[in-house]
Amino acid sequence: MSYRRRNRNNIKSEINIVPFLDVLLVLLLIFMATAPVISQSVEVDLPEDKHSQSVTNESKKPVILQIEGVALYKLKMDGHFVEKSGEQLLTETDVIAFSSQAFQQDPHTLFLVAGGKDVPYEEIIKGISLLKDAGIKTVGLMTSSK
Structure with missing residues (x-):
């Protein structure tokens, strides 16, 4: 025990x-x-300092896709915003249609995407994707110079 x-x-x-x-x-x-x-990724060709270019008023004006917010797009062609039905804000299909038309007129047109600091990065990528859907292969990102 x-x-x-x-x-x-x-x-x-x-x-x-x-x-x-x-x-x-x-x-x-x-x-x-x-x-x-x-992990997911998007193919982006980032410019290097020696190959980047600045757009001047002397050269042909670029087509600028301005992203105002979530699904809020403005397209600036030849220095003027494109309007549809009297409004400057465009839908995704309108952006694709107008961008494709501008690209078909001149394939050497420079396309830029602009977005403010408060615009989500996802919307910038969506804008690039819209231009890619329009048949544009090279898209630049607008930045402000300091």
């Missing part, structure tokens, strides 16, 4: 962390394997 009492007194109440570490390592491997698959 004294033998049973010794066994009960010798029970260890420590946590075995080996299975815990095994599970953590397996989770780490799963996250490392799936992280490259999860």
